[in-house]
């Protein structure tokens with residue numbers, strides 16, 4: 001066959017870097033040779049430490065599986081008891097009363113979030129984003145244009161133009177967790193560490209514009225997810241220092257809020273802040289991943305089975321204790337103690353149900369602000385006025401309540417409080433709902449959507465994980481489930497029947513055509529396998545990641 005003379009466009013990559021994702025000129029404007037060299041340098045410097053940290057996670061889990069309980073580390077008592085503070089709060093983000101979150105792609109949503117009236121927008125490459133190549137790269141392009149202030153979007157179907165207001169939310173970016181690879185970028189022949197791609201590209205292109213504009217001399221600002229130990233925070237601190245050096249900006253410019261959203265990390269709050277003390281802007285109660293982590297950590301402990309997912313809220317003792325300890329720790333160290341996400345979203349077609357949902361959000365936010373939280377999260381712009389009213393009403397003109405100091409409730413929290421088993425019943429209806437939600441979320445994620453509305457609640461990777469691991473846990477330990485007054489055992493046979501019936505119900509709800517065209521059947525198979533796996537998969541997004549990887553020959557190789 002004659003060789004084609006057409007040259008397929010490809011990325012200009014530095015030595016040792018291979019980009020396997022689809023070529024797109026817009027993506028190439030972010031995947032520049034220098035930016036990729038920066039990401040590669042980070043990967044080469046920190047990959048050993050990341051590998052070790054992931055091995056330590058597995059080692060800790062082996063100990064929990066053998067019966068050990070999480071505890072405060074005696075080796076770091078001096079850090080917990082020491083009298084030290086984090087760097088002063090940057091004036092640009094002193095007021096974080098309401099933060100909206102959402103995926104970094106679609107573009108329209110980024111503009112809506114920045115215009116939403118929230119103080120902060122957390123642009124997400126994590127729980128809310130399915131990490132397809134297209135989503136990740138469009139996300140980077142969106143954020144670059146957002147920081148430059150030039151982002152716009154035309155919705156042709158609705159004849160609507162989107163552009164930034166004069167006043168916008170301050171941008172925080174949440175890269176992926178340490179565990180996720182980026183299979184479209186190979187560095188020295190191995191997949192890049194996903195979060196270093198997210199962080200590296202964003203930092204490289206935006207640090208100067210961000211500091212000149214949004215950050216008022218500091219920044220960029222980040223949220224750091226899913227850490228389990230302070231050694232992981234130490235790696236981030238090293239990454240930040242290296243990035244600051246490379247950019248020629250002073251140490252402490254980059255700031256980050258760490259999500260305390262794993263059970264082991266709740267025993268490491270001081271240690272995490274200490275590692276990041278020059279770069280910290282507080283901690284956040286990532287409540288959904290925290291519940292997921294409780295199940296994961298105690299997967300071999302039949303005495304700690306969760307009740308139905310709907311019953312595991314912030315009123316449970318272990319959740320309340322974690323929130324109090326986080327507030328106490330943050331205020332003692334002079335930084336924000338951020339609340340978490342209520343899962344309710346506006347209900348468009350039922351005013352009474354909408355008001356009831358709003359009331360639940362108000363109640364949740366009132367509990368947070370009364371406990372001492374300095375700000376909180378909103379999943380949807382429609383919730384912001386109600387949340388602002390609660391927080392601003394309580395704060396009475398103060399930007400935060402850090403100066404109120406450490407709380408007594410937090411000082412009294414013990415290791416036993418943090419692991420007290422949640423109370424409530426376990427039902428076959430709970431197993432069904434987990435299945436319906438898990439399958440639909442997975443189908444959406446495989447199709448490229450990382451956050452979706454399901455049954456009037458926001459669902460993302462963290463909430464879907466609870467559905468998956470709860471089913472697994474109940475099956476693993478043969479939990480007794482209430483089936484309308486009759487007790488049945490959770491078994492693989494019961495799950496198989498439930499999956500079959502719930503798939504039929506989902507098909508009826510979404511319509512046969514959408515069901516056939518979507519990835520529901522595949523999602524059903526994956527979800528059933530994950531719930532019955534002999535060993536619990538660490539993350540559903542890791543297990544299913546290969547199904548969304550799309551290597552593109554033209555991207556890496558020049559045509560002959």
Ligand SMILES: CC(=O)SCCNC(=O)CCNC(=O)[C@H](O)C(C)(C)COP(=O)(O)OP(=O)(O)OC[C@H]1O[C@@H](n2cnc3c(N)ncnc32)[C@H](O)[C@@H]1OP(=O)(O)O
Nearest residue numbers: 101102109112113127128288341379380451452453458462
């Ligand atoms: C556990 C955790 O990690 S929580 C943090 C991660 N999760 C998230 O960030 C979830 C964020 N929220 C969302 O993704 C969305 O609100 C969803 C998927 C739950 C619902 O989205 P939709 O179905 O599009 O909501 P809806 O149709 O009511 O949207 C109305 C408008 O609000 C916008 N909107 C909705 N949510 C958001 C948001 N979070 N940020 C910005 N804009 C939003 C929509 O883009 C739409 O705009 P338009 O009128 O210009 O078209």
Ligand SMILES: O=CC(=O)O
Nearest residue numbers: 286287288289462
């Ligand atoms: O990231 C937030 C959570 O609740 O999980």
Ligand SMILES: [Mg+2]
Nearest residue numbers: 127286289462
């Ligand atoms: Mg999370």
